[in-house]
Amino acid sequence: MTTPELLGFQITHRVMRGETRRLAVLAAELTEGGQSADAARAAAIGTYVTKLCAYIHHHHVSEDEVLWPVLERSAGAEVDLRDLSDDHSELDPLLAEISGQARVFVSTGDAARLAALLTRLADMLDEHIEEEERLLFPIIRKYVSVADWEKVEKAVRKGGDVRTELPRIEEYARPEELVRLRKMAGPALTVMLSLFRGGHRRRKRLVYGSLAGL
Numbered sequence: 001m002t003t004p005e006l007l008g009f010q011i012t013h014r015v016m017r018g019e020t021r022r023l024a025v026l027a028a029e030l031t032e033g034g035q036s037a038d039a040a041r042a043a044a045i046g047t048y049v050t051k052l053c054a055y056i057h058h059h060h061v062s063e064d065e066v067l068w069p070v071l072e073r074s075a076g077a078e079v080d081l082r083d084l085s086d087d088h089s090e091l092d093p094l095l096a097e098i099s100g101q102a103r104v105f106v107s108t109g110d111a112a113r114l115a116a117l118l119t120r121l122a123d124m125l126d127e128h129i130e131e132e133e134r135l136l137f138p139i140i141r142k143y144v145s146v147a148d149w150e151k152v153e154k155a156v157r158k159g160g161d162v163r164t165e166l167p168r169i170e171e172y173a174r175p176e177e178l179v180r181l182r183k184m185a186g187p188a189l190t191v192m193l194s195l196f197r198g199g200h201r202r203r204k205r206l207v208y209g210s211l212a213g214l
Contacts, residue, residue: 004149021122027115046106053095066155075143167200
């Protein structure tokens with residue numbers, strides 16, 4: 001391989017956008033009476049939301065602390081990260097607010113504020129990620145070495161929850177992308193997916209209810 005493999009980042013971005021939007025729709029359904037949540041389901045939703053927020057926050061911190069310096073060192077004046085960094089500064093307080101509101105939802109069952117915040121986050125992520133991929137992916141492919149990119153990916157993976165993240169990758173990857181991932185990761189990926197897939201599907205059914213098939 002002579003250029004960085006960006007597939008992992010692409011799927012991670014897809015997961016963040018897709019899960020946030022799906023949770024926003026779920027919270028709206030709970031607000032409007034289209035679905036209901038008993039205590040067990042409310043707790044599962046709260047945990048799912050807070051873990052997703054932590055996942056997104058970790059991704060952005062890894063970009064700020066690892067990817068941005070790599071880009072500045074590799075591409076120099078060819079890259080301007082100010083707008084993307086400003087986006088991170090706006091997103092992080094919103095993630096913290098959503099996590100707090102998820103706890104409110106668990107204790108009160110009121111999803112209205114959570115729905116509004118998740119919708120705002122989903123809209124912001126759509127715009128931010130589309131801009132990031134448009135601006136940075138060509139620069140990464142042109143200027144960043146494979147070795148430096150592997151360091152970035154290692155930092156992003158560090159501290160992750162593979163039981164949740166690997167099945168999400170399988171869910172959001174296209175069939176041809178899964179073929180590439182299995183080729184890169186080897187048999188271990190298939191084994192881990194078989195171990196974690198069932199638990200992920202059970203959590204998904206509990207959290208999303210009738211929306212689980214989205």
